[in-house]
Amino acid sequence: MVKIIHPVAGGIALLTIAIFWLATALGELFGSVSTIVAIKSAIPWGFLLLIPALAATGGTGFNLAKGRRPKLITTKIKRTAACAANGLLVLVPSAVFLAFKARAGELDAVFYAIQALELIAGAANITLLGLNMRDGLKMTGRFRRRANARPATNKRA
Template identity: 85%
Template sequence: MVNIIHPVAGGIALLTIATFWLSTALGELFGPVSTVVAIKSAIPWGFLLLIPALAATGGTGFNLSRGRRPKLITTKIRRTAACAANGLLVLVPSALFLAFKARAGELDAVFYGVQALELVAGAVNITLLGLNMRDGFRVKGRFRRPANAHRTINEGV
């Protein structure tokens, strides 16, 4: 069961963060102020999906890695810790602050400064989660190249 929960929860977490990021970027670039306010107000509600997905991903990941610590798994654990710190120290406070400012109609320089910080931190987390997903596939042996994949046509397969 853990083998199913881990990738599903990780996929949900990655898709949720990517949705937050894309909706913010597209709303800011192409949407009216009302769209920005709606997006910034909705993102904290998305935490009700994101936080349990991240917790399930982390918990099942530690469970799956129990007794094994090859370099790939150690790297995934370090990335997960960085992702969690980034989320707790930058992304969640930023999202709550931006939702408050948006609902108050205060889309000022401070709002956009925090918005820029949030977009950078979000891109970092998307990258870290994507790398962890890639390495998870490697640990499971998915996308492994066949033994003779390195040969070229000239070598005569």
């Protein structure tokens, strides 16, 4: 069961963060003020899905590792710790602050500075979680090159 929960929870977590990030970026680029307010107000509610998904991913990941510490597992653990720190210290406080500011109609310089920080930190977490997913697929054998695949050749005319 753990082998099913881990990738599903990880996929949900990665997808949720990506949706938060895309909604924010697209809202800022193309949306009205009311769209931005709606997005920033909705994101903290998304934590009700995201936080349990991240907890399930981390818990099942440690369970699957069970004392094994090959290089990929050690790397995944370090990335997971960086994601957790980034989320707890930057992303969650930023999201709550931005939701508060947006609902108050204060889309000022402070709002946009924190918004920029949140987008950078969110992109970092998407990257780290994506790398963890890639390494997890490698460890399960789902992400391998086919043996009969030929490398691309550089033909000159």
